[in-house]
Amino acid sequence: MADPRHGRGPIEIYETPGKKAYCTCGWSASLPYCDGAHNRMETGLKSCKVEIAEAGPRWVCQCHRTGTPPWCDGSHERA
Numbered sequence: 001m002a003d004p005r006h007g008r009g010p011i012e013i014y015e016t017p018g019k020k021a022y023c024t025c026g027w028s029a030s031l032p033y034c035d036g037a038h039n040r041m042e043t044g045l046k047s048c049k050v051e052i053a054e055a056g057p058r059w060v061c062q063c064h065r066t067g068t069p070p071w072c073d074g075s076h077e078r079a
């Protein structure tokens with residue numbers, strides 16, 4: 001069983017509309033998206049699923065301390 005892997009700052013992406021699954025364990029090879037590594041690494045975590053309505057820039061939390069998952073709220077700067 002692996003512990004979550006925490007990054008520092010967020011990953012900035014230009015997101016498109018549709019259903020998305022963002023990684024919450026940090027082990028995905030396709031960050032910031034889930035690739036199923038949370039199961040392979042037996043983290044006990046699940047992805048954060050979100051329906052994106054409009055295309056635009058997004059900042060996806062990688063420190064996993066945000067209060068607004070999956071989006072960065074600046075918590076990485078207060079750690």
Ligand code: FES
Pocket residue numbers: 022023024025026027028033034035036037038039045046047048
């Ligand atoms: S690979 Fe990290 S939550 Fe799925």
